[in-house]
Amino acid sequence: MPEKFLKPYDPAATESRIYAAWEESGFFNPDECVNKGVTRADAPAYSIALPPPNVTGRLHMGHALMLAVEDIFIRYKRMRGFRTIWMPGTDHAAIATQSVVEKQIKKEEGKSRHDLGREELLKRIEAFAAESHATIVYQLKAMGASLDWSREAFTLDETRSRAVRAVFKRMYDAGLIYRGNRIVNWDPKGQTTISDDEIVYEERAAKLYTFRYSKDFPISIATTRPETKVGDVAVAVHPDDSRYEKFVGKEYDAIFCDVPIHIKIVADKEVDPDFGTGAVGLTPAHSHTDWDIADRHGLSHEVIVINEYARMAVTGRLADKKTVEAREAVVKWLGDEGLLEKEEDITQNVATAERTGGIIEPLPKLQWWVEVNKEIPGRGKTLKELMIEPVRSGAIKIIPDYFEKTYFHWIENLRDWCISRQIWYGHRIPVWYRGEEITVGVEPAEDGWIQDEDTLDTWFSSGLWTFSTLGWPDDTDDYKNYHPTDLLETGYDILFFWVARMILMTEFALGDIPFKTVYLHGLVRDAGGRKMSKSLGNNLDPLIMSEKFGADSARMALVVGSTPGTDMRISEDKIKGYKHFANKLWNIARFVLASASEQKNGDRTWASAPERAHFSAYECERLDKLDELTKEITTDIDEFRIYLAAEKIYHYVWHEFADKIIEESKSTLSGNDASARVSRARLLLLILDRVLRLLHPFMPFVTEEIYQSMPTKDTEFLMVAKWPSSAE
């Protein structure tokens, strides 16, 4: 027995050494596995694209969970003989990354992005991204992730950029990408548009003001944003509202807070007669619903009263005031003029930008859009339909399945996707202008063309991830071998952001699914059930956890009993518990290996699997039970119940193998019957060997370290050893 077993298991001293050895072996790469004969060249493929972490800093516990789950499937499939590939990469994360760096520069140097200029800012962001990237790669390795580093990708690198340009061009040519002047979600803080999904609604206290535009205006209206009323072009009422019937169609002029306005009364069924006065002042340029109503009645969108800095773009007393100040000024004016009728406290959902926290200011802007309700030429279907079909048909299976309903519900409400952003970090929109001419896809060779200033929504490039990582649009072997991918594993919180976009993009570009199964894990919360966040200071750093207790322990703590789609709680104590388990296994190995070497008697073949006939009835029964467990665990993993599989193997190791089988074997092992002693030692060795294999996907390091000392060792590494089957 090697001396290392005389001391307690020390993950810190073991894990980095083991990972380096795995990396050195080349077995993370399926091609190498085939070359070295551990995988058959004609074996079926199994692929996962790692959800690329944002290059905004460090990995958190949610990432650790993601890595644990994916590595379990990858290691399991690899052991089962599949040509297994797990593609690593990172995401440039456009707005997220740029806003982190901008904040940093503002804080340290007091400069804005415009002080630096496009080129300099990009340099700074790239330096930051490179630093984050190095940290992230280090963390991925520390968690034991068996990623194929030879295939690492970045959403903004050359190959991925070509994929982006190719898909953009195809969508443009198909008429699905258009440039349109429409109302957008403008983030005044980030100085960019954002998509509907990047909005977070926050509940806030607000005041609802009831007033008239002027003394002789016949209808009172209610609003929480009086400052926008200088941009009103109409008042809408419900068509069946008898109170206002007689005014519909009439037009009025007024001077509202120094601004001349012209108001038409229209009837529209969108209006709720029971809210406020039942009459709505329409501000088409600064409200999504007003914009739509204005469309239906041929009203102007042109009256813009708020600018990109959330200041008033009018003359008079409101000129250049911030919207909040303007609101006070308007309310004061209304009071002075005797027009204010009521002031009520209400709670309101305020739209804020997910990344910057800025309050969204709806504005009309010329932007690029993906049209989701238009029939695709030659396909006879819309993008929406392309998103629904593979999930409805079962070609893509979502786990847990109830998220399919959420998915469909979201798609039903989906509107056109605004894909242009007024930031600098990201894929520049592949469109060039020269006067009235437009070129899309590739930069024209002649002089005089100017590229669009904007960049693409980061989800446009991550939507291509399953195939852009495989070298598409080139006709690569990887693409042919590994697409569609088998599993997409991610948190349910980005089902819409990412999973839906991947289905959209892949169905459009390839006419195929991006993945067969979507496994959605829950959110990782602290011991008190709170979301982990910097401001609360309740973050558990996965790197610190794995240094303290071992990556194996962190992985087990994250996986055992955590069902897909359900949030989980994690604490240091829980992780510590599995460190104890790793040590328990270590001591089991110590005992078994010591017994084995005592009984060995110079027979070199004794450790190989012997016939059942050589075992006692008791021993055969133990082997039968182990076969049963093997079968159960195999089925559980195949059916995505890894939380159960992990718990079962844990329970078996501690409470069956250690507590019962080893305890019950002690008298035999120290008894006088030599052949019984040998038989029992072999049994223990066989069980340990089996347990190491079954546990390896979950706790790769400690199992590999023990395996290296096993007389039953039949491959260079446990990571490419054969998964046990009960049929043997």
Next chain:
RNA sequence: GCGCUCUUAGCUCAGUUGGUUAGAGCGUACGCUUCACACGCGUAAGGUCGCAGGUUCGAUCCCUGCAGAGCGCACCA
């Protein structure tokens, strides 16, 4: 408004197509330096499976209603 989920031991959660005494981890109490392991071993306490009906020979599991908690989407003038 539309939709989804959850409610099981003090805490956190499992419970694999309804079937004999409902499980785990942590925690608690008591006892063990027993020659693999104190990162351990042994023993014990602890649940009318949210409530009310229904289906069934039989329900924690299926159906309906109610109550409480959480979440998504839309709206919020």
